[in-house]
Amino acid sequence: MMNARMVMLVALCVSTAECMATQEPERTIEIHVHRYAFSPSEITVRKGETVRLKLFSDDVTHSLLIKDLGINQTVAKGKPAEVTFTPRQAGDFHGQCGRFCGSGHGQMAIAVHVTGD
Amino acid sequence: MRDLPLLSACALSLLLSACRVTAPGRAETGLMQWTKKHITVSGKGIRNPLPDKEQTVNDGKAAFGHYCIVCHGLDGQNTGVPFAANLSPPVPSLASKEVQSYADGQLKWIIDNGIAPSGMPASHGILNDDEMWSIVVYLRHLPPAGSLGEPRVYSGEEDGDDQK
Numbered sequence: 001m002m003n004a005r006m007v008m009l010v011a012l013c014v015s016t017a018e019c020m021a022t023q024e025p026e027r028t029i030e031i032h033v034h035r036y037a038f039s040p041s042e043i044t045v046r047k048g049e050t051v052r053l054k055l056f057s058d059d060v061t062h063s064l065l066i067k068d069l070g071i072n073q074t075v076a077k078g079k080p081a082e083v084t085f086t087p088r089q090a091g092d093f094h095g096q097c098g099r100f101c102g103s104g105h106g107q108m109a110i111a112v113h114v115t116g117d
Numbered sequence: 118m119r120d121l122p123l124l125s126a127c128a129l130s131l132l133l134s135a136c137r138v139t140a141p142g143r144a145e146t147g148l149m150q151w152t153k154k155h156i157t158v159s160g161k162g163i164r165n166p167l168p169d170k171e172q173t174v175n176d177g178k179a180a181f182g183h184y185c186i187v188c189h190g191l192d193g194q195n196t197g198v199p200f201a202a203n204l205s206p207p208v209p210s211l212a213s214k215e216v217q218s219y220a221d222g223q224l225k226w227i228i229d230n231g232i233a234p235s236g237m238p239a240s241h242g243i244l245n246d247d248e249m250w251s252i253v254v255y256l257r258h259l260p261p262a263g264s265l266g267e268p269r270v271y272s273g274e275e276d277g278d279d280q281k
Binding site: 067096097099103105106107 | 247
């Protein structure tokens with residue numbers, strides 16, 4: 001009887017942890033990527049808010065790379081990609097295209113503004 | 118009549134600029150290398166902001182593999198680049214003492230601004246700063262010459278991915 005209770009308790013803990021780990025995004029933001037810009041090129045989110053970024057490439061393969069937010073998501077034309085993140089710190093985070101895509105690749109920039117509580 | 122020397126100089130430089138490509142002599146090479154290293158190439162005092170670790174080397178290798186390999190080969194030592202020796206000046210091996218003796222900041226400056234007179238183009242706006250700095254780290258850790266094979270674009274396998 002004791003063992004059965006322990007098993008149930010462990011199962012409850014595991015399922016709770018899984019639920020917390022796969023937190024549902026509160027908001028989805030669509031970002032289109034093309035040579036040589038992100039659209040929109042600036043987004044604002046709240047600290048602690050779980051956000052899903054839905055990426056669409058309008059031409060060739062790109063990636064959204066925001067090192068300080070731990071984001072590096074490749075997106076190919078015709079294959080939308082998603083990445084979910086929860087910023088733990090307020091501030092401005094700068095991203096770029098992480099996949100070489102042509103002559104203006106180095107100018108591609110996106111800013112994520114994370115507001116405080 | 119007063120402008121004759123100037124006109125002559127212009128005509129001479131036009132003639133010289135239209136000459137066929139030949140390898141520069143030792144004196145010209147030595148003079149140009151000294152001038153670049155000590156006068157024209159800036160950035161000597163600028164430190165690489167990226168850490169010298171395996172991940173940075175891999176990032177640099179990836180950026181190099183997307184862009185630089187067409188002239189420098191996958192290994193940075195011109196392996197498989199058919200015209201490397203025929204440019205004037207020839208494409209140097211990036212593992213050579215001549216290149217490795219530049220400071221990190223100078224190598225970044227060369228990638229950013231290109232270098233004249235040579236075929237090295239400016240990559241400002243084409244690569245971002247992180248990519249350029251990571252390439253500098255890769256240059257400090259180049260693999261043995263020939264160990265990565267040749268760029269697929271020169272081997273008839275251009276449909277493949279050159280990043281290995």
